[in-house]
Amino acid sequence: MDRYLSEQHLALRARVADFAREAVAPVARELDATSTFPWENVKAMGEMGLLGLPIPEEYGGQGLDYTSYILVVEEMAKVDASHAITISAHTTLGSGPILQFGNEEQKQRYLPWLAKGEVLGGFGLTEPGAGSDSGGTRTRAVRQGDHYVINGSKIFITHAGVGEIFTVTAVTDPDKGTKGISSFVVTKPTIDIPRCEALGMGHRPDIGYMDGVQSGKKEDKMGWRASDTRELLLQDVEVPAENRLGEEGRGFINFMKTLDAGRIGIAALSLGLAEGAFEAALRYTTGREQFGRKVWDFQQVQFPMADMATEIQAARHLTYHAAWLKDQGRPFSTEAAMAKLYASELAMRATLKAIQLMGGAGYSDEYPVERMARDAKVCEIGEGTSEVQRLVIARHLLREELKATAA
Numbered sequence: 201m202d203r204y205l206s207e208q209h210l211a212l213r214a215r216v217a218d219f220a221r222e223a224v225a226p227v228a229r230e231l232d233a234t235s236t237f238p239w240e241n242v243k244a245m246g247e248m249g250l251l252g253l254p255i256p257e258e259y260g261g262q263g264l265d266y267t268s269y270i271l272v273v274e275e276m277a278k279v280d281a282s283h284a285i286t287i288s289a290h291t292t293l294g295s296g297p298i299l300q301f302g303n304e305e306q307k308q309r310y311l312p313w314l315a316k317g318e319v320l321g322g323f324g325l326t327e328p329g330a331g332s333d334s335g336g337t338r339t340r341a342v343r344q345g346d347h348y349v350i351n352g353s354k355i356f357i358t359h360a361g362v363g364e365i366f367t368v369t370a371v372t373d374p375d376k377g378t379k380g381i382s383s384f385v386v387t388k389p390t391i392d393i394p395r396c397e398a399l400g401m402g403h404r405p406d407i408g409y410m411d412g413v414q415s416g417k418k419e420d421k422m423g424w425r426a427s428d429t430r431e432l433l434l435q436d437v438e439v440p441a442e443n444r445l446g447e448e449g450r451g452f453i454n455f456m457k458t459l460d461a462g463r464i465g466i467a468a469l470s471l472g473l474a475e476g477a478f479e480a481a482l483r484y485t486t487g488r489e490q491f492g493r494k495v496w497d498f499q500q501v502q503f504p505m506a507d508m509a510t511e512i513q514a515a516r517h518l519t520y521h522a523a524w525l526k527d528q529g530r531p532f533s534t535e536a537a538m539a540k541l542y543a544s545e546l547a548m549r550a551t552l553k554a555i556q557l558m559g560g561a562g563y564s565d566e567y568p569v570e571r572m573a574r575d576a577k578v579c580e581i582g583e584g585t586s587e588v589q590r591l592v593i594a595r596h597l598l599r600e601e602l603k604a605t606a607a
C-alpha cells in the first residue's frame with residue numbers, strides 16, 4: 201500500500217490505533233449492550249483532531265487529505281464500528297455539504313464548530329417515502345420573504361439526537377422533480393445538554409437554534425448500537441434564506457455528490473470490520489486446540505482465512521484507490537460505489553466466517569466478532585444499498601459503452 205500511504209499517513213494511523221486500543225476497546229462491548237453514545241471518547245476524538253481531518257485549517261480543521269480520513273475510519277472500525285461511523289457521518293455527511301457547497305459566510309460560521317468537534321453534525325436526506333428513491337423527497341420549503349418555512353420528516357438520521365447542525369433537503373419547486381430540491385442548514389440543541397455542559401463539548405447555544413427542529417425516538421438497531429440514529433422532525437421551521445446551501449434546485453445533485461464521498465468512508469469502515477474480524481479469528485484459531493492440535497492446523501480453517509486475507513487486500517486496494525482519485529481531484533463516483541459494494545459485502549462474509557471459525561466463542565459477546573457481524577450488516581444498506589451501488593456501477597458501464605460505440 202506504499203503507493204497510497206506516506207510517513208504522515210502511517211503516523212496518524214498508529215496514533216488512532218493506540219487510541220482505539222486504549223480508550224475504545226475496553227468500553228465497546230458495554231456501549232453496544234446498553235446502546236450508549238460515547239460522549240467521553242467523542243470529546244477525545246475532537247481534541248485529537250479526528251472530527252475535522254479533511255477540513256482546511258482556515259476553518260478549524262486539520263487540512264489533511266481524504267486518504268488520512270479514510271485511514272482513521274478504517275482503523276477505528278477494526279475495534280468499534282459505532283465510533284467509526286460517528287467520525288464518518290460527522291465528517292462527510294455533517295460537514296461535507298457545507299464545505300463543498302456552502303458560501304464563504306456559511307463555511308466561516310458553521311465549519312469551525314464542526315471541525316473542532318465542538319458540536320456534532322448530520323445529514324437529512326432519507327424520508328419515510330424516500331429511501332433509495334431519495335428524489336421522492338416530500339419535505340417542503342416555501343419561501344416567505346427573507347426566509348423559508350420548512351415542514352417534513354427525515355428518518356434514520358445519524359446524530360439526529362446528539363447533533364446540533366444538519367444539512368437537509370427540501371422541495372422548493374414541486375414542478376421540477378429532482379431539480380426542484382434544495383438544501384438548507386438547520387440547527388437544534390443536542391438532547392444531552394447537561395452531559396455536554398459537564399463535558400464542555402457538544403452544545404453551543406451561540407449557534408442560534410431554530411424553533412421546530414426536533415429529534416424523535418431513538419432507533420433500537422441490530423448494529424451500530426452506540427451510534428445515535430433518530431427521526432429529524434421539521435415543523436414550521438423558519439430558516440433564513442442565507443442558510444440555503446447553493447442555488448435553489450441544486451440540493452439533490454449536491455447531496456448525491458456528498459454520498460459519493462461518503463461511500464468511500466463506508467468502504468473504509470467495512471474494511472476495518474473485516475480486518476478486525478480476521479485478526480480475532482487468526483488469534484483464536486492459532487491458539488485454540490482440539491483433537492490434540494491447534495485448530496489452525498486444519499486446512500479447512502487455513503483456506504477460508506487465506507481467502508479472507510486475499511479479499512481484504514482487494515478491498516483495501518479498491519478503497520484506497522477511490523480515496524486517492526478524490527485526493528487527485530479526479531472523478532471517483534464509480535470507484536467509490538465499487539469500493540463500498542465490495543467492502544461492505546466482504547465485511548458481512550468475513551465477520552460471519554470469523555464467527556464460524558471461532559465456534560461458540562465467536563457467537564458469544566465475550567469476543568467482538570458477533571458485534572462486528574451485526575455492525576457489518578448496515579454497511580450494505582446505509583449511504584445507498586448494495587443494489588443501488590450496482591445501479592450506479594451499471595449506469596457507468598452503459599455510459600462508457602455508449603461513448604465507445606459513438607466514437
Ligand SMILES: Cc1cc2nc3c(=O)[nH]c(=O)nc-3n(C[C@H](O)[C@H](O)[C@H](O)COP(=O)(O)OP(=O)(O)OC[C@H]3O[C@@H](n4cnc5c(N)ncnc54)[C@H](O)[C@@H]3O)c2cc1C
Binds near residue numbers: 331582584
Ligand atoms: C443505521 C442507519 C443510519 C442511517 N443514517 C442516515 C443519515 O444519517 N442520513 C440519511 O439521510 N439517511 C440515513 N440512513 C438511511 C439509509 O441511507 C437508507 O436506509 C438507505 O438509503 C435505504 O433506504 P430505505 O431504508 O428506505 O430502503 P428502500 O429504499 O425501501 O429499499 C428496500 C429494498 O429495496 C431495494 N431497492 C430499492 N430500490 C431499488 C432499485 N431501484 N433496484 C433494486 N433494488 C432496489 C433496496 O436495495 C432494498 O433492498 C441510515 C440508515 C440506517 C439503517
